[in-house]
Amino acid sequence: MSTTTGDPRPRVRTGPDGVAVLGWRCTGCGYPVAQQVLTCPLCREPVADSAFSPEGEVWASTCLRVRVPGHTPPYAVAYVVLDDGPRVLVRTPGDRPLPPASRARVTGTSETGDLVAVPAEEES
Amino acid sequence: MSAAFVHGVGTSRFGRQPGVGAPALVQQAVTEALDDAGVGDVRELDAVFAGTVFGAPGTAQRALQLLGITGVPILTFENACATSSTALHEARHAVLSGRFRRVLCLGVETMTLHFSGPITPEETDVEGRAGLALPGVYAMVASRYEHLYGLEPKALAAVSVKNRRHGALNPRAQHGAEVTAEEVLASRMVADPLTLLQCCDISDAATAAVIGGERGVGRDVRIAASALRSGELWDHRSTQPWGYELMARVAGDAWQEAGIGPEDVDLFEVHDAFTIGEITATEALGIAEPGGGCDLVLSGHTALGGRQPVNPSGGLLSRGHPLGATGLAQVAEAVWQVRGEAGARQVEGARVAAVETMGGGTAGIDGNGCVVVVLGG
Ligand SMILES: [Zn+2]
Numbered sequence: 001m002s003t004t005t006g007d008p009r010p011r012v013r014t015g016p017d018g019v020a021v022l023g024w025r026c027t028g029c030g031y032p033v034a035q036q037v038l039t040c041p042l043c044r045e046p047v048a049d050s051a052f053s054p055e056g057e058v059w060a061s062t063c064l065r066v067r068v069p070g071h072t073p074p075y076a077v078a079y080v081v082l083d084d085g086p087r088v089l090v091r092t093p094g095d096r097p098l099p100p101a102s103r104a105r106v107t108g109t110s111e112t113g114d115l116v117a118v119p120a121e122e123e124s
Numbered sequence: 125m126s127a128a129f130v131h132g133v134g135t136s137r138f139g140r141q142p143g144v145g146a147p148a149l150v151q152q153a154v155t156e157a158l159d160d161a162g163v164g165d166v167r168e169l170d171a172v173f174a175g176t177v178f179g180a181p182g183t184a185q186r187a188l189q190l191l192g193i194t195g196v197p198i199l200t201f202e203n204a205c206a207t208s209s210t211a212l213h214e215a216r217h218a219v220l221s222g223r224f225r226r227v228l229c230l231g232v233e234t235m236t237l238h239f240s241g242p243i244t245p246e247e248t249d250v251e252g253r254a255g256l257a258l259p260g261v262y263a264m265v266a267s268r269y270e271h272l273y274g275l276e277p278k279a280l281a282a283v284s285v286k287n288r289r290h291g292a293l294n295p296r297a298q299h300g301a302e303v304t305a306e307e308v309l310a311s312r313m314v315a316d317p318l319t320l321l322q323c324c325d326i327s328d329a330a331t332a333a334v335i336g337g338e339r340g341v342g343r344d345v346r347i348a349a350s351a352l353r354s355g356e357l358w359d360h361r362s363t364q365p366w367g368y369e370l371m372a373r374v375a376g377d378a379w380q381e382a383g384i385g386p387e388d389v390d391l392f393e394v395h396d397a398f399t400i401g402e403i404t405a406t407e408a409l410g411i412a413e414p415g416g417g418c419d420l421v422l423s424g425h426t427a428l429g430g431r432q433p434v435n436p437s438g439g440l441l442s443r444g445h446p447l448g449a450t451g452l453a454q455v456a457e458a459v460w461q462v463r464g465e466a467g468a469r470q471v472e473g474a475r476v477a478a479v480e481t482m483g484g485g486t487a488g489i490d491g492n493g494c495v496v497v498v499l500g501g
Contacts, residue, residue: 008250032360035250035488041357060271060365062263063316064255069244071255079264087360089251089487097316100271114254 010034010088010115012108013051020051021106021115023086034086052085054106055120059087061097071112080104080117090117128219129344130499131226131334132161133456138298138329138444142236146179149330150187150232153449157228157332162341166191169334170224172198173215175207175231176448178238184230187330193228202448204483205395206352207231208331209451209495213350215335226336231449235326242314243326243447243485251487258485259323262398263315265365269400270317272363272415277317279418281305283399284322286427287435291442293428293469298327298444322399327444331452333459345459348384348476349498351377355490362490367401367482370491371408375480378496379410386410389432389498390474391461393454395482396439405480406434409496428469436461436469451481455497462500476501 011022023034028045032052040047061078064071074095081087090106091114092098103120110116134156136149163169172193174184184200203210208231215227235243242259245252256264269275285305291297303321311320338344355370362369379385386409394409396402403417411432412420420426426434437443437457440450458477460466466474479497486492 006248007253008248009253010250060264060267062260062267064257064260064263064314065312065316066242066257066259066314068242068255068257070247075255077254077256077260077264081360085360087362089254089256091254097267100267 007113008035009113012106012115014108019054019106019108021054021082021085021088023050023052024048025050032086034088053083056080056082056085056104058098058100058102058104060100061092063095063097078104078117088115090115092117125220125222125337127338128216128335128347129338130347130455130459131336131344132157132163133333133459134160135296135453135456136330138296138327138446140236140326141328144328146183146232146234146330147187147190149234149328150230151190153330153332154191154228154230157334161334163334166193168226169193169196169228170226171196171218172228172230173201173211174198175201175211176233177202177204177207178235179232179448183232187232203493204485205397205447206451206481206483206493206495207448209479209481209497210352210493212333212335212452212455212497213352213495216347216350219335219337226334229333229335229452230330231452232330233446233448234328235446236328239326246485249487252485259315259318259398261366261484262400263318265367265404266317266400268365269404276418277309278305279403279422280317280322280399281308282421283396283402284308284441286421287396287439287441290428290436290469291438294438294442297438297442298325299442318398318400324397324440324445327446329444329446329449329453331449331456333452333455343463345462345499346501347497347499348501349378349382350495351381352493352495353377354493358488358490365404367484367491368404368408370494371405371480371482374494374496375409378498382498384476384501389476389478391432391436391471392434392478392480393437393439393457394434394480396435396441397445401482402434402439405482409478409480428471433471436466436471451495454479454481455499458499
């Protein structure tokens with residue numbers, strides 16, 4: 001896979017108080033976004049750097065079992081709506097997708113650069 | 125111009141045919157469409173609205189010169205799976221506005237040139253970079269749908285069984301074999317809960333349609349309505365599966381323009397790239413209530429012989445999915461059905477048909493584009 005393209009995936013920050021998902025929040029309406037924006041897509045007010053909660057609710061999930069260039073199947077993925085934050089796409093361990101409406105927590109990024117999350121009650 | 129009509133349609137052969145390039149496919153489709161429309165002289169065409177997703181720059185011009193179609197404006201559209209539906213929608217409005225009297229619409233895709241399996245996701249896309257290939261996008265639709273309404277595997281299987289049974293009656297189908305529900309569910313898992321026989325195949329093909337005004341020819345099919353939108357932001361505020369609200373908005377536009385509702389339509393060609401896509405499309409179009417799409421297919425309502433057949437052609441599951449060519453393939457089926465020329469898969473007494481094409485893949489929005497076209501009446 002080409003590495004010449006800027007990586008659009010969200011990043012995390014790991015500090016003494018744990019992991020935070022980095023992104024932006026509108027200074028006008030509070031809209032949270034995980035992709036870099038110059039102004040708010042909703043109201044065009046300025047955005048500020050923001051660190052979002054790593055915890056949230058699984059919105060939908062699946063496991064891809066087909067070969068996709070640059071990715072080794074099987075890999076489970078989920079949309080997680082971070083608490084008071086944006087919805088992000090995460091990898092989850094194993095090949096059993098996390099059930100929608102369950103709680104999940106982002107623990108970091110994988111070697112391949114994807115956000116990784118585990119069931120919220122599990123130890124990271 | 126008060127109405128635009130489809131004067132003629134044509135397609136190439138559908139299938140994985142890597143040895144056949146775009147120029148040959150385009151010639152097959154356009155020749156059939158021009159003959160079907162009774163266009164003897166290509167100088168009767170005022171413009172070409174073409175579409176391809178993965179085709180090289182100049183794909184349309186490179187092929188059309190071999191048919192002597194030169195000199196007129198040739199525009200190429202890209203709107204993911206809805207590419208050639210978008211070309212048709214725009215051609216209709218170009219005719220209605222009087223800008224052009226007659227427009228050739230063309231869709232062409234040579235997918236085996238680029239892929240051996242699923243489309244490689246776009247790495248500049250935040251979710252494409254994370255490996256969310258299109259089967260995964262639709263699997264997420266199934267996951268969310270199941271959470272909202274419940275989803276039995278037998279309903280997903282029923283879509284594949286029905287459409288492949290229809291496809292067995294379609295000599296143009298890439299996959300013309302019938303399957304059982306057991307075979308569908310036992311086939312290899314691609315992205316939970318979607319198995320291989322619930323996914324359309326990639327395809328090389330071209331499709332064409334000639335669009336013009338009213339000329340008093342009985343075989344011409346009136347375009348009663350067409351609607352096009354791109355997706356809204358689809359983010360943490362969203363509750364519905366991907367594409368659902370976009371399809372519903374576009375369908376609402378189309379029904380309003382046509383002055384009819386889904387209950388007045390005799391057959392539908394909808395975007396069944398994956399089985400769950402047909403279930404959500406039938407709800408978004410209003411054939412079933414939200415959450416009613418599974419019962420709809422299980423009841424036989426949407427099978428040939430049922431009250432409102434969906435995908436009598438066999439759909440993308442049978443025909444294969446040559447992205448930029450798919451929309452006009454759906455339109456061609458609708459035209460043949462409304463004319464009564466659909467052979468063994470003819471919907472008896474068909475007068476009005478509706479086509480829905482859903483294009484997607486871009487993270488963050490509810491679809492790249494969706495088109496709904498109402499034909500006949
Ligand atoms: Zn804002």
